[in-house]
Amino acid sequence: xxxxxxxxxxxxxxxxxxxxxxxxxxxxxxxxxxxxxxxxxxxxxxxxxxxxxxxxxxxxxxxxxxxxxxxxxxxxxxxxxxxxxxxxxxxxxxxxxxxxxxxxxxxxxxxxx
Amino acid sequence: xxxxxxxxxxxxxxxxxxxxxxxxxxxxxxxxxxxxxxxxxxxxxxxxxxxxxxxxxxxxxxxxxxxxxxxxxxxxxxxxxxxxxxxxxxxxxxxxxxxxxxxxxxxxxxxxxxxx
Numbered sequence: 001x002x003x004x005x006x007x008x009x010x011x012x013x014x015x016x017x018x019x020x021x022x023x024x025x026x027x028x029x030x031x032x033x034x035x036x037x038x039x040x041x042x043x044x045x046x047x048x049x050x051x052x053x054x055x056x057x058x059x060x061x062x063x064x065x066x067x068x069x070x071x072x073x074x075x076x077x078x079x080x081x082x083x084x085x086x087x088x089x090x091x092x093x094x095x096x097x098x099x100x101x102x103x104x105x106x107x108x109x110x111x112x113x
Numbered sequence: 114x115x116x117x118x119x120x121x122x123x124x125x126x127x128x129x130x131x132x133x134x135x136x137x138x139x140x141x142x143x144x145x146x147x148x149x150x151x152x153x154x155x156x157x158x159x160x161x162x163x164x165x166x167x168x169x170x171x172x173x174x175x176x177x178x179x180x181x182x183x184x185x186x187x188x189x190x191x192x193x194x195x196x197x198x199x200x201x202x203x204x205x206x207x208x209x210x211x212x213x214x215x216x217x218x219x220x221x222x223x224x225x226x227x228x229x
Contacts, residue, residue, distance in 0.1 A: 044220040101218060103157040
């Protein structure tokens with residue numbers, strides 16, 4: 001994998017459903033994986049920064065896992081609410097001393113009331 | 114904390130004119146600021162990295178004479194799109210990082226530039 005890939009590109013879920021989406025990233029020279037939540041007309045909001053293989057982080061109903069050996073991360077949302085509607089971006093940070101984040105295209109989530 | 118503002122949020126200009134976009138860290142000192150561009154249905158792409166008081170480092174393919182970046186203080190960076198053309202129409206977004214060892218970036222809300 002050369003780029004950061006996210007899937008699906010978009011999805012619609014009913015309120016109350018749980019959902020998850022995937023971020024794939026280059027596993028070589030991996031340093032950190034960032035997840036952002038981006039609502040329309042607002043700033044992307046940092047959700048998680050993950051560095052260790054097997055790491056799992058949780059923030060309310062949202063959680064994320066990380067597999068650095070195979071180069072993927074999952075973001076889970078439990079019991080989706082309309083306010084979860086946003087684009088979820090992941091970004092790979094490679095190499096100590098470099099600040100460059102490489103972004104995926106994002107997964108646009110729409111939660112239907 | 115860690116709020117970044119960006120101004121203007123939306124700008125329409127005529128071809129050949131220059132446009133300045135400001136990025137400010139409101140409650141922290143930003144040692145490093147970043148400028149990204151996003152075309153429709155594409156990823157955020159890093160244009161340049163700037164450290165306070167020094168010249169910006171541009172990514173390959175980004176013209177430094179066209180996209181002038183100034184990072185004159187620890188709370189303000191500006192991006193000037195000079196002699197804008199319709200192909201420069203895009204979404205421009207900045208981020209800021211505090212400290213030389215931090216890789217966490219805090220984003221502004223972005224600027225939609227339309228060149229007619």
